[in-house]
Amino acid sequence: MTNKISKRKIALSELPSGEKLSLKVIEVDGSFEGPHCYIQASVHGAEHQGNAVIYRLLEYLENNPIIGKITILPMANPQAINTKIGTYTFGRFNPNTGDNWNRLYFDFTKSSTEVVEFAKSHLQSDEKDICKEYKKLLKELILSQKAKHIEYGPNTNGLVNLTLQELATDSDYVLDLHTGPKATRYLYVPEYLEQRSDDLHFPFRLIIPNEFGSAMDEATFMPWVNLQSTFKELGRDFHIPFESYTVELGSEEIIDLEEASHDLLYILNYLHHRGIIEEAPELPRESEKLKCKLSDYKTYYAPRGALYHYNISPGSKFKKGDILATGINFENLFRDEPVKFEVKALADGILINHYPSSSVPSGAELLQVMQEYYS
Amino acid sequence: MTNKISKRKIALSELPSGEKLSLKVIEVDGSFEGPHCYIQASVHGAEHQGNAVIYRLLEYLENNPIIGKITILPMANPQAINTKIGTYTFGRFNPNTGDNWNRLYFDFTKSSTEVVEFAKSHLQSDEKDICKEYKKLLKELILSQKAKHIEYGPNTNGLVNLTLQELATDSDYVLDLHTGPKATRYLYVPEYLEQRSDDLHFPFRLIIPNEFGSAMDEATFMPWVNLQSTFKELGRDFHIPFESYTVELGSEEIIDLEEASHDLLYILNYLHHRGIIEEAPELPRESEKLKCKLSDYKTYYAPRGALYHYNISPGSKFKKGDILATGINFENLFRDEPVKFEVKALADGILINHYPSSSVPSGAELLQVMQEYYS
Amino acid sequence: MTNKISKRKIALSELPSGEKLSLKVIEVDGSFEGPHCYIQASVHGAEHQGNAVIYRLLEYLENNPIIGKITILPMANPQAINTKIGTYTFGRFNPNTGDNWNRLYFDFTKSSTEVVEFAKSHLQSDEKDICKEYKKLLKELILSQKAKHIEYGPNTNGLVNLTLQELATDSDYVLDLHTGPKATRYLYVPEYLEQRSDDLHFPFRLIIPNEFGSAMDEATFMPWVNLQSTFKELGRDFHIPFESYTVELGSEEIIDLEEASHDLLYILNYLHHRGIIEEAPELPRESEKLKCKLSDYKTYYAPRGALYHYNISPGSKFKKGDILATGINFENLFRDEPVKFEVKALADGILINHYPSSSVPSGAELLQVMQEYYS
Amino acid sequence: MTNKISKRKIALSELPSGEKLSLKVIEVDGSFEGPHCYIQASVHGAEHQGNAVIYRLLEYLENNPIIGKITILPMANPQAINTKIGTYTFGRFNPNTGDNWNRLYFDFTKSSTEVVEFAKSHLQSDEKDICKEYKKLLKELILSQKAKHIEYGPNTNGLVNLTLQELATDSDYVLDLHTGPKATRYLYVPEYLEQRSDDLHFPFRLIIPNEFGSAMDEATFMPWVNLQSTFKELGRDFHIPFESYTVELGSEEIIDLEEASHDLLYILNYLHHRGIIEEAPELPRESEKLKCKLSDYKTYYAPRGALYHYNISPGSKFKKGDILATGINFENLFRDEPVKFEVKALADGILINHYPSSSVPSGAELLQVMQEYYS
Structure with missing residues (x-):
């Protein structure tokens, strides 16, 4: 009883010399239905450690059956990863336009009539149905956004982001793996997840508002925050089941496979608490968890x-x-x-x-x- | 009877090797009181032609007396101008953060209680007094913004912008000289200046909304648009005397001193129509002026x-x-x-x-x- | 009776994201045996016009049978071509090491005992046999150089160069298509070809010594110059049949398909004079040809x-x-x-x-x- | 009885925005005549630790009198130091030409008739006079090289190098402080100094041939090697008093003031053994010194x-x-x-x-x- 691991490529862009760069999508399906976790790494091209963790995760998944599904995108922004100048990686922003690759996601549910319609027609539905149906709506909205986005050509600013958003739409949990420049390990956590984030045992966490700031975490949780507030206006209390975190794994430009084994424990522990992994990993003695507000x-x-x-x-x-x-x-x-x-x-x-x-x-x-x- | 030309430097930043980069401010005062025009060039570091036009303007001003004042900032962003990679200039955005240098200006009058107070207390004042006093308020607001901006150090993102905004506060007309990549000559014109822009005889013009989009033109006209709408709410019709344009002078990376003489004619013609220059320059036969909305x-x-x-x-x-x-x-x-x-x-x-x-x-x-x- | 056009890829390097970059080799064989011309473009990554000329040449070769063979390498240095920083191409040198891509070719015949042995054993051979056999020796020497080159890994400095040298070994004529920064059209011509270069009707030409300076032209003609001097020491006068030119096609960063049609006429005229193309193209009225020594x-x-x-x-x-x-x-x-x-x-x-x-x-x-x- | 510390600037280059970059020369003279040591740091713009060591050395020299003279050039290549792309330093080579800043020094004594003349006329002189007079000749030769170098303008390739060579001409010992990318501490040592290098207690050392390879160490010791061999041809055995080393102080992009204190001990120990510093510093227990040939x-x-x-x-x-x-x-x-x-x-x-x-x-x-x- 093992996982089914499938992989596919999504062509993303073409170099001046004509070669194509693609997203590499790895889908791991357990034998039992269950939640869906989406994990991506290195949308900022110099932030590599997430890929080492993904490598360790793939090793783990070869031998350990899961419940539900994990979608994995290593090297989720090949153009940024390949932007080497000298020996370093100029991967934080689009070298043509200057736009920060993690500030180019789309907010397509804010003041959306479709969301209002959806909420109205699901006022009485149970939460499970709402989840299932809402994900379908999100997918539709993204595809329509994408059609508009490429009307005058495949605008690099946003194309990779829309594609990643599309891949994550179907998920319940999103982990966006980043690093700082020279940094410790820490999390970005939306206010509404402040308590739940305890299951991700990283020592420091920044609590960000439930607002859209163009990053992947916000781009994936805001549709649920918006749904919640729409329901609220209609008189229904809706609990957001969806979770999304930006996970900062130390310093940029470097991978360390030994530290990656350690980072993996934290990720596995999270997956365990969310029901995707049965056995709890043996964690190191917990350190203090310290938080502050983004402000x-x-x-x-x-x-x-x-x-x-x-x-x-x-x-x-x-x-x-x-x-x-x-x-x-x-x-x-x-x-x-x-x-x-x-x-x-x-x-x-x-x-x-x-x-x-x-x-x-x-x-x-x-x-x-x-x-x-x-x- | 000639102009008084004075110059001063404003230290702006320091290189890793310790040398300083400064703004070079040239102030030209005529013998008679009159309007004040502010002109800057190359906030985007690869956009050089404005400096050639400024050189031609300085030649002109040595021999031709003006009425009022012209403040001139050639090479208004030395850090961007010096960001050479290979033989080209990587001058569009901050190479550390990716932020577009012309999207880092500040909007300090939106929903500002100070502006509301000002409008209330000047409901009955005449327009000339309003202008004079409002410029003082703007200066105060900028200085307070600047104090806040540098609390944790002189954040490069915005420091040059705030300094330029401060220098332009006292002016009636702002010309921000840019270029495109490979481009024709054209203008960015706010809606409320669509008619008045005819005095700047460039062939193409983009009509932008009266809204803040973080560029210099918007940063300088929005305080007046906001004042106008505040007055409107209080029941007074206020005519905006202030004008601000982004002037696109062809292609980046190149100066042409002969074309600059031609560009200068258009600028002089504008200054003539605004009462700063007495004699009308002899313009080439006018070409068609074509416009479109930014959308x-x-x-x-x-x-x-x-x-x-x-x-x-x-x-x-x-x-x-x-x-x-x-x-x-x-x-x-x-x-x-x-x-x-x-x-x-x-x-x-x-x-x-x-x-x-x-x-x-x-x-x-x-x-x-x-x-x-x-x- | 048309040409046989075949194509193949040679994998050259791998990006950090794992994708491969390849040389694209196009081989055009006429129906009759004849000379072999080798043409490559954009070893310097910002020098594009040669590719436009190659495109025009391929159009021509679809309908016009040749005698002999033409080997064509468009975009002969994909790594350099893809090194975009901002909107420009940082293609002159290896961005890791600084080495000029056109100064990384190998000189493997200087003071070579193999060449001396070859000359001794071919003192009495006729020139045609010498050519044929010498090309075989060159190929062997390059392959042995390549084996040595990659002993500790595929050193980027030199790998593309050795591969291009290998591909050109079998040829009689080499045209290496470059451009200057902002430039007119001109040639680099080795001293021994000063007269013969007249068949390439470009207006300006730099006469370079018959010496090795690490560029492609020198890397391909020096084996013949060395053979000639070795024969001379042994008492035989050997006429070098081989020709090699660097062709500078105007300015970098731009292609112009109309100018490419014009450039092509000069190339076709050269191929005609060398017996590869039967019909002489109709050239524009000849301009003066001016030369100077490299010094x-x-x-x-x-x-x-x-x-x-x-x-x-x-x-x-x-x-x-x-x-x-x-x-x-x-x-x-x-x-x-x-x-x-x-x-x-x-x-x-x-x-x-x-x-x-x-x-x-x-x-x-x-x-x-x-x-x-x-x- | 303290050292006399004087400082001066030598203007080196001008930025596109017009500001100048200069060499900062610090000259420390002891109260007694003695040898002259020349120390420079960061000719490669990302190699910073030498500057931290120089800072520590200046602290030391404020309170500790020396014998002879020390000339110090922190940040000896300001253009390279300021070539920041993103957050890193693109400082290894001239960003315009690709030439490695430490491969642009000049060899002006090879096959020099002036050197032959000098040797002939000093065949009977004592070594002290030879040293004194030869340094004068070197200075003349450099100045004549420099005049030639700037005939068509101040060619960046070589100008900083010639200026540094000129400053070092009068010295007896040269330490050129560099770092590797991610590196341990090590030395480049010319063959003829293999034994003498023991006084510089760094753990690893590469023994390079007594040949010119365009780096600073070679550029300063080769005039003495060439003098020695010229004397040899004339029948005199000449002992080279001059020493020159490239000192690699760990990794690039970082300074560490604590490690700098430790690095300083090694430098002081060397200066002590050469008679410039009286008191021997207390060194850490010596580690093994390992060497290999450059090949x-x-x-x-x-x-x-x-x-x-x-x-x-x-x-x-x-x-x-x-x-x-x-x-x-x-x-x-x-x-x-x-x-x-x-x-x-x-x-x-x-x-x-x-x-x-x-x-x-x-x-x-x-x-x-x-x-x-x-x-």
């Missing part, structure tokens, strides 16, 4: 153009006034200023990530920190 | 990765079904498809600009056209 | 960081003291220097190409000119 | 385009057959190949550095290793 997630911008020494590591707590980074600017020798200067904490916090190079122009995103965090 | 400004995306021959030039009219571009894809030899394919017009229109290279990945912005144009 | 091909480096107006066009003659370019540097306002400055000709000459952008850092290759030219 | 320094090229896990760290020894890296290629799913593959050692060795990203196109420099090493 308390602060960016320190480089005060000077300089070489920066990072005084503390991502994942570390600090106090107001602590030295977070030390800059060296030899031009200061010619300005009667000391070569060295310090960037100090404006408030207590936790360092989540820092700029991936020590060479920083003034005004760049030097550090990102959680302030006003709580557990 | 009828369409982008054709490359249907294939290929080498493209551009069949018609920017500024040319075409009919539905005309061949706009011809692609060559040798990979087709291995797919039983012809090497050559054509991109045909979906509707009548005018080609405004095309991609600056023949080597195009699928989905890139191949062509931009005006449809449903009118004169 | 008289001079580069003017930008004296200042500035925006440059190019006063004359590639292909134009100029006199000592003429203004070649005009720079604008607004920083000069703060240095008591005039904003405008001029780059004047140090000697009479012809402008061959200039930097492709007006925005130039000091010290970049601003202009390239032929001095001491002759006809 | 035994091998590069493994990525066999596939893939994501790579690096199985061992720079500085580690490995045995033939050990797994050095593990690749993941999901495209393999569609080729009946396993997703995972391994790169195994072809011979025993030590890993010196690896590619700085896990995302690697086929044929890139994946690993560099010392084989046939000895102590």
Whole structure:
């Protein structure tokens, strides 16, 4: 009794030299009906660790039967992954237009008459039917959006996103695997999932509003948030069954297969709690889980153009006034200023990530920190 | 009786090596009081022709007295101008964050209580006083925005924009000089200026809504549009004296000092009609002026990765079904498809600009056209 | 009686996302035995016009029987062609190592004992046999070089070059199609072919020494030059039948299918004179053919960081003291220097190409000119 | 009794926006005459750690008197340091021409008649006089080279190099501070200094031939090697007093001020052994020093385009057959190949550095290793 693993390619784009780049879709079906989890990695082209975790997950799935279904998209943005300049990957945004690949998803249910119609006609339906039927509606809406999107040609901005949204439509749980620049491991969690997110044992979590900000997590949960509020206006209390998280797996540009085995445990534990995996994995002793609101997630911008020494590591707590980074600017020798200067904490916090190079122009995103965090 | 020309630098950012980049502000004051025109060039770093026009304007201003004031910012975004990769300029967006430099301006008057207060207290004032006082308020609001902006360091995204907005606050007319990739000359004109824009004799114009879209033109006219609608709610009809245009001066990456002399005539003619320059310049015989709404400004995306021959030039009219571009894809030899394919017009229109290279990945912005144009 | 056209792919490299890039080899065989011409385009990834010419050549070859064989490699360096940064192509050098793609060919016959052995054993052979047998030796030497090259993995630096050298080994004539940045049309011609090059009717030609400088033309003709000098030492006068040219087809980043038809006439005329095409094409009235030695091909480096107006066009003659370019540097306002400055000709000459952008850092290759030219 | 520290700037280049970039020269003179050591950092723009060491050295020199002189050039290539694309530094080569910044130095003493003349006229001089006079000759030769170099404008390729060579001419010891991509600490040592290099206590060292390869170390020691061989031909045995090393201080893109304190000890120890610093620093317990010839320094090229896990760290020894890296290629799913593959050692060795990203196109420099090493 094993899983059925099937795979297919979806042609996505064509290089100037004529070769095609494709999405690689892996579908794992268990022998029993059950929930559907959708997992993708590296929509930002430099954020590789999710693929290592997917590799570990595939190893696991070869021998461990699941209940329900898992759809897996490794290397979900081949164009971004292949945008190498020098030895690094220029994968955060479309190199033609500058648009952040994770800010190009579509919001097609906001103020949608179709959603209102749907809610009206399902006021009395049970939740299971609503789920099933609503997913069908979402698929229709996406396909209609896609038809419009390609009317004047296959606009790169949004095409990969629409395709990924389409693939995720049928799912109950979405995990979008990312990394930071130099970063610790953390989650983006919508407000309505703050409690449920406890099953994903990553140490830090940013609580984001139930609003559309163009990212994959929002693009997949907002149709359900919108349905909920439409039902509410019609007098029905609707519990959102759907979950979507952005999972940040450390630093960009690197994979580590050993850490991936560890990351996998957290993912498997989540899948176990959602009924897709029977056996609970043996987790390491739990660390504290710390949260803050997105509005308390602060960016320190480089005060000077300089070489920066990072005084503390991502994942570390600090106090107001602590030295977070030390800059060296030899031009200061010619300005009667000391070569060295310090960037100090404006408030207590936790360092989540820092700029991936020590060479920083003034005004760049030097550090990102959680302030006003709580557990 | 000549103009007083003064200049100053505003330090803007610091390179990793420690050197500073600055804005170069040139202020030209006539001997008589009068209106104030603000002109900037190359906020997008590859769009150089505006600087050639500014050079010609400075030549003119050395010998021709003006009425009022002209503030001039050549090379208004030095960081973008210096972002050379290979021999070209990667100047459209912040290379760290991907944000389009002309989509980072601030909207600080929308739903602003200060603006409502201002309107209430100036319900009976005459328009001249309103203008004078409102500019003071705008300056205050920008400075308060700026203080907030740099709280955690001088965030590059927005710092140059806020500084330019601040410099333009005191002006009556704003000209933001840009270029397209490979392009004809054209204007972006807000709806409320559709008639008045006739004094800027460029052949093509896109009529944009009176709404905020984060660009310089909108950032400078929206405070006046918002004031107008606030007054309207309070029962006063307010005529907006302020004007702001984005002027597209042909193709990127190139300056041409002879064409700049010609471009200057159009600018001088505008300044003449606004009372800043006494003598009317001798214009070339007027060509037709064609307009379309922004919603009828369409982008054709490359249907294939290929080498493209551009069949018609920017500024040319075409009919539905005309061949706009011809692609060559040798990979087709291995797919039983012809090497050559054509991109045909979906509707009548005018080609405004095309991609600056023949080597195009699928989905890139191949062509931009005006449809449903009118004169 | 038509040509036999066959095609095949040679896998060359693999992208980080796993997709493969391949060489596309097109072999056109006439019904009669005859000479073999090898043509490749865009080893530098931004130099596209050669592909347009190849497209026109393929059209021609569908209907016009040849004598002998033509091997055609459009888009001969897919990795370089696909290295798009922003909208331009960063195709001149390996973005990982910086090595110029046209300086990575191999010299495997210099001081080669195999060549000496070959010459000794063919001292009495007739030229036709020598050609035939020598090509076999070259192939062996390349394959042995290739085996060595990939011992520690398929080193990108040189792999495409060795593969192209291998494909060209069997040929009698090699045309390597390039372009300049903003350029006129011109040839690189080895000294020993100065007279024979007249059959390629391009207007300008640089006469390069019979030496190895790592480019494709040299890589293919040097084995014959080395054979000749080895024979000479052994007392035999050997006439080199082999020819190899670098053909520069105007400016980079653009194809023009109409100009390609014109370029094709020159190529067809050459093929006609070499016996591969029977009918002589009707050429436009011949323009003057001007030459200079490579040592008289001079580069003017930008004296200042500035925006440059190019006063004359590639292909134009100029006199000592003429203004070649005009720079604008607004920083000069703060240095008591005039904003405008001029780059004047140090000697009479012809402008061959200039930097492709007006925005130039000091010290970049601003202009390239032929001095001491002759006809 | 303290050192005299003076500083000056040498303007080097000008940005397109008109601002200048300069060399920052720091000269530290002790109270007593003595040897002269020249130290520079980050000629490759992403190699920052040398600047952190220089910062530590300047701290030291404020309080510790030296004998002789130290000339220090932090950030010796500002153009390269500022070439940021995205968040990383594209600093290895000139982004216009592709030329490696550390392969652009000049060899002006090879077969130089001036050197022969010098040797003849100093056949009987004592070594101290020879040194003093030869440095004068070198300076003259460089200045004459520089005059020639800028005849057609300040060619960026070589200008910074010539300027650095000029500054180093007067020195007895040269330390050129670099880093690898992801690397351990190691030295490049010319054959004739193999023994003397023991005073620089870095653990690994590559022994390079006494030949010119266009790098700074070679550019500074070859004039002495050439002098030695000229003397030899004239019958005099000349001991080369001059020393020059390339010092590789770990990985690129990062500075660490704590590791810099440790690196400084090694530099101070060297300066102590050369008589510039009186007191010997307290070194950590010495590790083994391992060497290999440059010809035994091998590069493994990525066999596939893939994501790579690096199985061992720079500085580690490995045995033939050990797994050095593990690749993941999901495209393999569609080729009946396993997703995972391994790169195994072809011979025993030590890993010196690896590619700085896990995302690697086929044929890139994946690993560099010392084989046939000895102590």
